[in-house]
Amino acid sequence: MTSANIVRPLLLLAAGVLGMAGVGLAAAASHLGDGHLLGNASTMCLAHAPALVALAASLERFRTASIAGLLLGLGTLLFAGDLLYRHYNGAALFPMAAPAGGIAMMAGWLAVGLGFIFVRRTA
Numbered sequence: 001m002t003s004a005n006i007v008r009p010l011l012l013l014a015a016g017v018l019g020m021a022g023v024g025l026a027a028a029a030s031h032l033g034d035g036h037l038l039g040n041a042s043t044m045c046l047a048h049a050p051a052l053v054a055l056a057a058s059l060e061r062f063r064t065a066s067i068a069g070l071l072l073g074l075g076t077l078l079f080a081g082d083l084l085y086r087h088y089n090g091a092a093l094f095p096m097a098a099p100a101g102g103i104a105m106m107a108g109w110l111a112v113g114l115g116f117i118f119v120r121r122t123a
Helices: 003-031 036-057 065-089 097-118
Strands: none
Touching: 003 036, 003 065, 036 065, 036 097, 065 097
């Protein structure tokens, strides 16, 4: 069993959950009073879900796809989760949760950007 066989289902599961959450959060943001935090969380989920699908599809060719997907998925979950928690509870999930998630997402995108250096060559 290759690492791609382990990582691909996880990335696709995360993409599905983030996509579903993004649509639900967008609906909640449009129907609730002050939904700016929910709208921002929705945007992050809907922006990163397709990226995870693309990374899952390119695992065999793109060496940084696994780490990029992990960083993007966990970062989005942490960032959006903190915004959701703030909306309903008025406080952060934990100190610096959203910035930590944002930094993880930025590192994930950096891994995507640097991935061209580590493309697997096929004979």
